[in-house]
Amino acid sequence: MALATAVVVAAGFWTASPAETQSARPARIAGKPNMNGIWQALNTANYNIVSHPAKAALAFRPGPVVPVPAASVVAFGAVGAVPAGVGIVEGDEIPYLPEARKKQQENEANWLDRDPEIKCYLPGVPRANYMAMPFQILHSDKAVFLAYEYAGAVRNILLKDPGPAPVDSWMGQSVGAWEGDTFVVTATGFNDQSWFDRAGNHHSDKLKVVERYTMQGSDHMWYEATIEDPLTFSKPWKMRFPLYRHINPDARLNQFKCVEFVEELMYGKFRKTPVQ
Amino acid sequence: MKRTVIGFALAALAASTLAAQTPARTAQPSAGLRTPDGKPDLQGTWTNATITPLQRPPTVKNLVLSEAEAARMEGAVVERRDRLNRPSDPNRPAPPQGGDGSTGAAGNVGGYNNFWLDPGERVAVVDGQRRSSLIIDPPDGRIPARTPEFLARQKERAKQTTGRGQYDHPEYRPLAERCLLSFGPTTPLIPNYFYNNNLQIVQTLDHVMILMEMVHDARIVRIGGKHVPKHIRPWMGDSIGHWEGDTLVVDTTNFPPLQNFQGSSENLHVVERFRRVDANTINYRFTVNDPTTFTAPFTGEIPFRAMDELIYEYACHEGNYALANVLSGARNEEKRLGTKQEK
Numbered sequence: 147m148a149l150a151t152a153v154v155v156a157a158g159f160w161t162a163s164p165a166e167t168q169s170a171r172p173a174r175i176a177g178k179p180n181m182n183g184i185w186q187a188l189n190t191a192n193y194n195i196v197s198h199p200a201k202a203a204l205a206f207r208p209g210p211v212v213p214v215p216a217a218s219v220v221a222f223g224a225v226g227a228v229p230a231g232v233g234i235v236e237g238d239e240i241p242y243l244p245e246a247r248k249k250q251q252e253n254e255a256n257w258l259d260r261d262p263e264i265k266c267y268l269p270g271v272p273r274a275n276y277m278a279m280p281f282q283i284l285h286s287d288k289a290v291f292l293a294y295e296y297a298g299a300v301r302n303i304l305l306k307d308p309g310p311a312p313v314d315s316w317m318g319q320s321v322g323a324w325e326g327d328t329f330v331v332t333a334t335g336f337n338d339q340s341w342f343d344r345a346g347n348h349h350s351d352k353l354k355v356v357e358r359y360t361m362q363g364s365d366h367m368w369y370e371a372t373i374e375d376p377l378t379f380s381k382p383w384k385m386r387f388p389l390y391r392h393i394n395p396d397a398r399l400n401q402f403k404c405v406e407f408v409e410e411l412m413y414g415k416f417r418k419t420p421v422q
Numbered sequence: 423m424k425r426t427v428i429g430f431a432l433a434a435l436a437a438s439t440l441a442a443q444t445p446a447r448t449a450q451p452s453a454g455l456r457t458p459d460g461k462p463d464l465q466g467t468w469t470n471a472t473i474t475p476l477q478r479p480p481t482v483k484n485l486v487l488s489e490a491e492a493a494r495m496e497g498a499v500v501e502r503r504d505r506l507n508r509p510s511d512p513n514r515p516a517p518p519q520g521g522d523g524s525t526g527a528a529g530n531v532g533g534y535n536n537f538w539l540d541p542g543e544r545v546a547v548v549d550g551q552r553r554s555s556l557i558i559d560p561p562d563g564r565i566p567a568r569t570p571e572f573l574a575r576q577k578e579r580a581k582q583t584t585g586r587g588q589y590d591h592p593e594y595r596p597l598a599e600r601c602l603l604s605f606g607p608t609t610p611l612i613p614n615y616f617y618n619n620n621l622q623i624v625q626t627l628d629h630v631m632i633l634m635e636m637v638h639d640a641r642i643v644r645i646g647g648k649h650v651p652k653h654i655r656p657w658m659g660d661s662i663g664h665w666e667g668d669t670l671v672v673d674t675t676n677f678p679p680l681q682n683f684q685g686s687s688e689n690l691h692v693v694e695r696f697r698r699v700d701a702n703t704i705n706y707r708f709t710v711n712d713p714t715t716f717t718a719p720f721t722g723e724i725p726f727r728a729m730d731e732l733i734y735e736y737a738c739h740e741g742n743y744a745l746a747n748v749l750s751g752a753r754n755e756e757k758r759l760g761t762k763q764e765k
Contacts, residue, residue: 176490182628182629268737268740272641284631286626291633302622302733312757400641405601406602418589418590418752419589419590
């Protein structure tokens with residue numbers, strides 16, 4: 147019975163033409179490739195932007211033979227394990243300055259206390275683009291706007307440079323311009339609070355990210371980011387990965403307002419009656 | 423076109439009671455205010471700040487204010503602002519212990535002073551009419567009476583959220599204090615009469631995105647399609663839009679029970695109508711219906727005025743020291759009074 151249903155559903159998908167499944171997409175908007183849609187990276191970079199093997203957990207404690215999952219995460223079992231992944235960093239190495247490398251290692255060892263993602267803080271750039279949740283690009287003749295599912299983060303890409311950001315922020319200030327068919331976004335004005343991944347890779351408030359969004363047909367694009375931060379890295383470095391468009395007819399950006407989800411973690415100890 | 427609008431406004435002023443029931447229709451947006459696919463262009467940054475209250479004060483009879491009445495209201499706001507903006511007396515004493523008895527974020531022991539606030543300085547002008555209330559229907563400009571169901575709900579909720587008990591758990595604190603949503607309603611887009619009443623609209627062929635500065639909340643309206651299943655209740659609800667001629671009509675349902683607008687329930691249904699009327703204005707009309715809360719639907723209108731300023735990040739949760747301090751303060755107070763935190 148279940149099998150029969152699956153076959154019928156599958157048949158429905160196969161017979162629907164692209165025009166029937168999503169509203170017609172013009173190939174170009176104001177002469178530039180149409181970037182509208184819901185996009186997602188298909189990688190494990192949010193765990194670690196450099197190549198990494200699978201491991202049992204995100205946090206460990208010393209064990210009798212090998213380190214074992216930290217007490218606070220052991221209940222997750224296989225669900226709390228980290229999948230292996232191919233890095234997205236060019237050359238697979240981040241050119242940290244010595245002090246900054248030490249800080250990354252400390253961050254990784256103290257991940258549970260330090261990763262801003264755990265507290266549902268805004269993800270920063272470029273991390274927002276490769277979290278395991280999609281984001282929507284709203285691209286019109288007048289605007290390019292990125293709305294992220296994670297934490298409801300947003301970026302309005304300014305198409306006219308207003309000059310340096312007047313204040314530091316989590317998502318920074320983004321200024322975009324087309325170079326041929328590549329949309330180039332220069333993002334600055336960051337605070338030093340966001341991370342690149344769950345492995346403690348970090349930056350200072352001198353971070354500058356130059357992103358290149360290059361459409362490859364209607365359903366995928368290359369994303370490339372050049373990272374500069376003279377307080378953290380000895381030289382600029384690059385990351386690169388494809389972004390895929392959700393093509394199912396019901397695709398929509400869902401809501402992951404995790405502020406509510408972390409209230410017990412952050413404020414549970416202040417309840418009149420703490421939950422046992 | 424401008425002349426047509428003014429001409430209509432004068433006529434409407436003479437028949438304000440009628441206008442309250444049948445709001446004016448204005449001319450079509452000109453070619454420059456349309457998107458490439460011919461729809462009215464709603465894009466840009468806008469403010470819905472105004473000093474016109476949601477509900478008409480009982481002492482005011484008409485929806486439409488005279489020029490002199492509006493000037494008086496605006497003059498009073500400017501006078502108050504200028505008075506509050508004067509430098510503070512460096513020799514002033516500390517506020518009295520426990521606060522000065524006033525309420526709200528700007529009162530009590532002194533939260534924000536006027537420097538930080540931006541509640542608006544102008545009365546709402548819709549189709550040339552200076553308005554005494556945002557609500558235009560019912561004609562008295564007031565929210566219709568609440569239902570007995572609402573009163574029962576309110577009583578239940580009051581048990582948790584009034585008196586000392588309101589500090590027992592983070593879930594009892596207001597959504598804005600928890601940084602879940604703005605101080606004001608997000609659907610419909612009513613100003614909060616406090617600050618940051620700014621929004622940005624981006625419009626594509628199949629979506630209209632409405633970003634509210636607080637709390638960086640992007641409501642993404644799908645053009646066409648069906649609402650999400652009933653058990654999915656996003657903050658701000660689920661919005662579906664369609665075009666009726668030159669008006670964008672947005673239908674929002676699936677509200678979570680906690681996001682109550684004027685005490686509404688999860689049955690809240692909001693229909694919004696966006697009309698671009700000139701280079702600087704969107705006329706925004708909202709109808710609120712919730713038969714389990716209000717004995718009748720009600721409708722209001724708000725002008726969105728174009729801004730030439732950018733909207734910056736309102737990162738609320740990341741700097742939310744208040745919620746922890748409010749709760750831990752209550753625990754300390756209990757300790758002081760001898761009612762220890764229950765273990």
